[in-house]
Amino acid sequence: MDKSQVLNYWQKFFADLLIGTVTNLFLFGAVGFAAGMLGTYCLKEIYIWEADWSGWLQWGMLITALFWYGLWGPVHGVIASLIQTARGKLRQMVGGLHDLMDILVSGVLSHYPDVNKSIPREELARKFDASGKKFLDELKLKGGPINWMKGLFFRAVLKVLKFIFLDDVMEELNKKGKDHLDRADIESAVRRVGVEFVISTLTDQMLILQGLNVLLLAFTFGLPFFLFWYI
Incomplete structure (x- = not known):
């Protein structure tokens, strides 16, 4: 799969993620708001009216309690919604993760035409970050809180891929007793990377x-109760 196809895959993935996100945002936000109103009612009956x-x-x-719980209830609901939706989509990412890893590693290795050239681990990490950032920019996940959350999620994916990539390479280096990475070691490590481990991570x-x-x-829900109890 070439780079344009990989880009199309991830753009479609995030578009589908938005559909699930909007539905869950409403449901979880409503539950969070209801929980906030329940917290306000309990605080009123236990402390405010009895004071x-x-x-x-x-x-x-x-009114302060209404504002506090009316704000934090939906906020926690929205956060729970985004996390739950992302978890539900992880299994759909297997093929896309494999192709993404191929694209990123190809971008890193394109800087080293000499197969026998030694590559310091820190330099390899910087090249991987640069390749990932370029791909993220091409996804154009900018503008609005939803796209910001998508970008944050994709950065987490890139971070996990980088650590797995570098850790596999370092494991190979430890076996061979080398201080630097070479291209053959990198390609060998990449072939052993399993995207299932990325998903589980x-x-x-x-x-x-x-x-x-x-x-x-x-x-956030218990703090007002504690303050009233303490006072």
């Missing part, structure tokens, strides 16, 4: 992000 405050202060606290990262989102949800 020995003047009426205007109680209403002021209630990204899935693990998504689970970690979702866990962090849950922890932040507990913090």
Whole structure:
């Protein structure tokens, strides 16, 4: 598959991702808003209405709680939606990841026509980053928060590919006792790279992000209760 076909694949992938994202954004955002309103109601019944405050202060606290939970509920819902949608699309990326790796590695190796030339690992990493950035620019994921999230997701993909690429090469180097990489070592390492490992790595990262989102949800929802309890 040539570069234009790989670009078309990823552009279509992100277009399809948008369809799923819009649906999930609405559902998860609505659930987050409902959870926020429930949090406001509980705070009102447990603390605000029971406090020995003047009426205007109680209403002021209630409005503040409405703003707090009305903001953070949907925010956590949207974050959960984006993570969940991306996880659901990961398995569809297998073929695209393999072709993407081929394109990126070809871009790196094009700088080294001499097969026997030694290549420092740091230089190889810089070339890989440059090749990935060029491909990302050609995807034209710019403008608006949704495209920003797509670009962030693709950067995570590139980062995982780079680490897998470099780690495989370093493993080969350790076996041979070399201090530098050469082209034959790189090509040998790339042939052994499995995109299934990329998928599992990204899935693990998504689970970690979702866990962090849950922890932040507990913090933002629990903070007002803690403050009222402490006061």
